[in-house]
Every structure is written in C-alpha cells, then in structure tokens.
Amino acid sequence: MPSEISVSADTPMPKAYGFLPKGNRYKTLHCRKLTHKAARPLYIVLENKKQIGLRAPLAILDKVHKQAKQTLSTRRAATNKRDATDIAKASAEVEKQFPQMPQDERETVLKHGFKKHSGRVGRTNSIPLSRKVLLAVIAHVRHRHTAYDALLDQGIDREDARKSTRKDIERLLQKWGYLQGTLWKVRR
Structure with missing residues (x-):
C-alpha cells in the first residue's frame, strides 16, 4: 500500500x-x-x-x-433514489408490524425516526430493518403518547422513566396490531 x-x-x-x-x-x-x-x-x-x-x-x-x-447531479439522483427505496422498505415494514397504526402516525415515525444525518435508530446499518422499525415506533410512542418526557423533566432517572411507561407503550403497540411478543427482551 x-x-x-x-x-x-x-x-x-x-x-x-x-x-x-x-x-x-x-x-x-x-x-x-x-x-x-x-x-x-x-x-x-x-x-x-x-x-x-x-x-x-x-x-x-x-x-x-x-x-x-461533474458527477454531483448523478450522485444526488442515485442517493435520492436509494433514500426513497429505503423509506419505502421501512414503510412496508411498519405496515407489516403495525397494521392498525394510523397513517399520520406512520408518516411521523418515518419522517422522524429515519431522518437522514440524524443519528436516529432508523439510519443505522448495524441492526436489521425489522428491529429498526420496532425501535423507531417504540421511541415515537414513548415521546408522543406517554408521560416519559414529563418524567424526565421532573428529574426522574431515564431508566426509571422508561420502566414506568412500558405498559402504556405495549398497550398502544398492541392496539396498532403488534403481535410479535414481548418487546423488552432484546436490548439494543
């Protein structure tokens, strides 16, 4: 070399x-x-x-x-095509795992959890798509549909706040059709 x-x-x-x-x-x-x-x-x-x-x-x-x-426009087009394909795959996976999830919630999860250059779970390549989708949806529910952020604002420890919101998260995910078992056994 x-x-x-x-x-x-x-x-x-x-x-x-x-x-x-x-x-x-x-x-x-x-x-x-x-x-x-x-x-x-x-x-x-x-x-x-x-x-x-x-x-x-x-x-x-x-x-x-x-x-x-010289190659900028070609590279951008290829990146946009690849990104659109990735979002379409993620959308199909959300639909598969959470068939009763409302469309506006699905769009929010995809827009936020899979945002480019965000460092969020949807952008990582180190875990499978099915797991990325699950973790992105859990994060969405935790922040948008539970008292998690309020608990953190009150000075509650992050892990304790997560434990206290798990049942609420599980209820909503089951309402949205998630049937694949216990969510909390597999750690990131």
Missing part, C-alpha cells in the same frame, strides 16, 4: 501539495485512491489527534474537484 503519513496541521505543506478538508466522502475517497495509484505520499492531517483532512498532490486535488462537480 502506498504511504500515508500522519502530520500535524502546523507541519509545512509539501511542495505541489494542497489541503482537502474532511467532510466530503466522495472527494476523500477519490483523492486517496488517485494519490495511491500515482504512488505518491498522502498526508493525513491531524489536530489534537483528530483527522481534519488530507494533503495530496495539487494535480490530483484539481482532478478530484472537477470530477466531484
């Missing part, structure tokens, strides 16, 4: 190199690939032990910036 060298932000910039800040996955990936392909050193720029970007040859940076601009 071609060399990657960690440097601090204060380290002088090598001649004919430029800086690519962290944040654009497409540019970072292609900058890394092209620099390795050219057998040139790639500098990983660190500040307080955290990566803040890359230093790569200027010619490669220019090429990557141009490619990113």
